[in-house]
Amino acid sequence: SQRGLPRAAWVVIGDHASRTLAQRIQLSNTLILFQAVLGLIMSLAFVGGARSFADGFVPIEVREGSITYVRIGAFSAFSSSIETAVASATRALDRPDVPLIINSVKFAVNIILDLLLISKIHVGSHEPTVNMQAGIQLACNLASAFIGLAYFLWRNAVQYGKERENSSQEWTAIKPHAGALPILLHPGILNFIESAIRNALYLWLVSNIVSMGSTYATAWGVFNTIRWDLIMVPVQALEQTSLAFVGHAWGAWRRAIGVQTRRPKATKQAIVKIIWPALVSLAIALVIEVPVCLFLTYFGACPFARYLSGSDEVA
Numbered sequence: 001s002q003r004g005l006p007r008a009a010w011v012v013i014g015d016h017a018s019r020t021l022a023q024r025i026q027l028s029n030t031l032i033l034f035q036a037v038l039g040l041i042m043s044l045a046f047v048g049g050a051r052s053f054a055d056g057f058v059p060i061e062v063r064e065g066s067i068t069y070v071r072i073g074a075f076s077a078f079s080s081s082i083e084t085a086v087a088s089a090t091r092a093l094d095r096p097d098v099p100l101i102i103n104s105v106k107f108a109v110n111i112i113l114d115l116l117l118i119s120k121i122h123v124g125s126h127e128p129t130v131n132m133q134a135g136i137q138l139a140c141n142l143a144s145a146f147i148g149l150a151y152f153l154w155r156n157a158v159q160y161g162k163e164r165e166n167s168s169q170e171w172t173a174i175k176p177h178a179g180a181l182p183i184l185l186h187p188g189i190l191n192f193i194e195s196a197i198r199n200a201l202y203l204w205l206v207s208n209i210v211s212m213g214s215t216y217a218t219a220w221g222v223f224n225t226i227r228w229d230l231i232m233v234p235v236q237a238l239e240q241t242s243l244a245f246v247g248h249a250w251g252a253w254r255r256a257i258g259v260q261t262r263r264p265k266a267t268k269q270a271i272v273k274i275i276w277p278a279l280v281s282l283a284i285a286l287v288i289e290v291p292v293c294l295f296l297t298y299f300g301a302c303p304f305a306r307y308l309s310g311s312d313e314v315a
Helices: 005-010 021-048 050-057 064-074 076-092 097-118 130-165 178-210 214-257 268-309
Strands: none
Touching: 005 021, 005 076, 005 178, 005 214, 021 050, 021 064, 021 076, 021 130, 021 178, 050 064, 050 178, 064 076, 064 130, 076 097, 076 130, 076 214, 097 130, 178 214, 214 268
């Protein structure tokens, strides 16, 4: 459910038309703190239940040796929660440089650690293991999340200080506040519930696939690699872009009708104008992704899966 509440960022934090910069930064900080605490609780739960988790999601052939791997990977929930919250909040604040830094740091750290520890020319005489690979992945995630968070907080402090010096109005505090959480929960609760249900169904699906044996588990991993790298990454890029424009359009409409109106009603023309960026992104995704999916279905999926897995049976 780590992606549920951050979706509220687009209509709340992205509302620069009717909210001050200080209010938007405070909402961002509250969102990040809440998601970090939630992610830490999930990670500790995964560590405590590593054996039960392995029983449900790891093929029986390698189950006994995978408990350490599960415990290392458990803290990816913590880093991913921070990363998702920071990325959503900063994009809503029109700060795409922060997600860029997060991804750049992750990419650089991954290459450096791979070369030093698990590549064919790695330093030392040790034998690379799957647990070492999990540790590298965790290090990449934690480094990118915390460096991105530090950069975000630093830039916010600088921007807030400049805006405050150049304005005579009274500014509110930007520290996380419990009163800001209900503002995020109100528009984000449905997304939060949807995300929790979707994740539960996903875990149920994975556990059933894993119970069928290592071949099916490997095939599922290969399928996810193809799906995310070739299909979902471009779609999510379009989604993030359209969400930013939709959030700004909604904020402009909200200010136009008056922020004092407690139960605003929008005309069909206003709704179409607000969601127009999403419709454009949808059209672009369909034009590009449908031919890609058809090509993979009839020509590309089997040889690509064979290349990734090295197994005809998996392909």
